[in-house]
Amino acid sequence: MPELFASGRIVDGILVLVALEAVALLVWRWRRGRGPSPLALIGNLASGASLMLAVRAALTGADWTVIAGFLLASLVAHLTDLCLRLRDEQPEALRRRSQSSEPGTSPETAAFTARTQPGMISP
Template identity: 65%
Template sequence: MDEFFAPLFASGRIVDAILVLVVVEALVLLGARARWGRGPAPGALLSNLASGAALMLALRAALIGTAWPGIAVWLAAALAAHLAEMVIRFRRDGAVASPDCDKLARNNQKWRTFGARPPMT
């Protein structure tokens, strides 16, 4: 097993394989949204995946021995993408407070069906 994975980690190619999976994930989720109209909003999705991809590239840079400024660039890109996602989500979700924000969330109502008390929040 070492002879398979050791070169992948030493060369950073393991990150390349993960990034291919991230691209496939983006295409599947965007395709599902286009076809069925359900799924995450494209802007939030792409900025989220971009943040993760930048973190993966920072890892790749560290694995292959890149100097710290090169790693810092990828970490800064991850931060920028993450902040962009937060702006998108807060503009969409935080514009108007929900009138029932103090009620139990729909997901927590399942506790009543089993006779247990809902968790304290």
């Protein structure tokens, strides 16, 4: 077991498991129509894989620039994943409104569709 860590081979095994996880999740999405989008999945797994490669580089005595490069790659992948998640969580009404180039209100906006609470005075 010490040889696995000293040589960094333990990280190789973990990366193989991560690749298998990616394939399994993509197959799940293809067959069931549910699960993370391929782009979100790649961003998430690339971030973790880059961190593991940084650990591998440190275990094998690589130059600090190699380790820093893997850490930077992990940051970029993480920020990409975060941006995708935030974009996907934006409510549909906000997405529609932000894409509209027409100013003002329409029958679909909250002013027209809001219901009054019992006891509230309607305008």
